Amino acid sequence: MPDRVPEHPASGKEVCSVLVSYHPDADLPGRLARILNETGAVVVVDNGSGAEVVSMLGRLPFGPRVSVILNPRNLGVASALNIGIRRAIELGYAWVLLLDQDSVPNAGMVESLLSVRAAFPEPSRLAVIGAAFRDVHRGEGDAPIAVGAADASLPWIEVETVITSGSLIELAQHARIGPFREELFIDYVDEEYCFRARRLGYHVIQTREPLMAHAIGASTRHGKRWTTNHSPDRRYYIARNDTVMLREYGRFRFGLWAWKSLVRRLRTCNRIARYEDSKGAKIAAVAQGWWDGVRGRLGPRPGHG
16 A cells, blocks of 8 residues: 555556456456556455355455455446545555456556656646557457547547546546546446546546557457447447437537437447347337437436346
């Protein structure tokens, strides 16, 4: 545990990882070992995975460097992140690295994130430093949406948003920006945080070089097109929360955000109908998500919380 709060961490050992788990696979302990090579401690927040996972987490061989918090039910990603961050603060850490349960960090990942932070001209105005990643299914991550002209000589790109996993956050800035928005439950939690931070005048950047392996859904390729094969529940949250983001952060007049979202949903349904299984359940979930987003109904999906 760190004894002081430096202006800039001397190493990754002054960073605490926060990992949210939900029915993780049996390889989670191995990934935790790699994460512990990068940071001083890990807080695992489990979202009601059940007895078998609870038993696995209880047998972790890492001692006090790993804290496990067991939620009795699925509280959503945003709530779990907030719980983990509060524990990191209690442990005396001033920095957190947020991770998904299936992300695998490269050796030296946190040192690379810290070096980017140290080189950024306004480090005190940085909300999030995101790690570029290799999608384990596609071989590369999605191209970020850059903010302004990107200088190819710099090791970072200023972007609109980054994904939660691989995000390095200074908790002093986090306290000013506010917690992750729990009513979104899952999906677009990271985007909303970045939008909110940028609206407050903070920067969001992403490394140019991939620093971890990560998966977006269970992507499959069909000719030149990809589809993520998300479950019906995830299709619901994506449709609903994207609609909410368009309404709250888009620059639309006369309710055109709802039509913009509807066009996106129709494209999603077309892709589901052409390439994915469980077509009916997924399309119904998209429709339900769009309608709940239009009318502002948030929280867990009705009947699935």
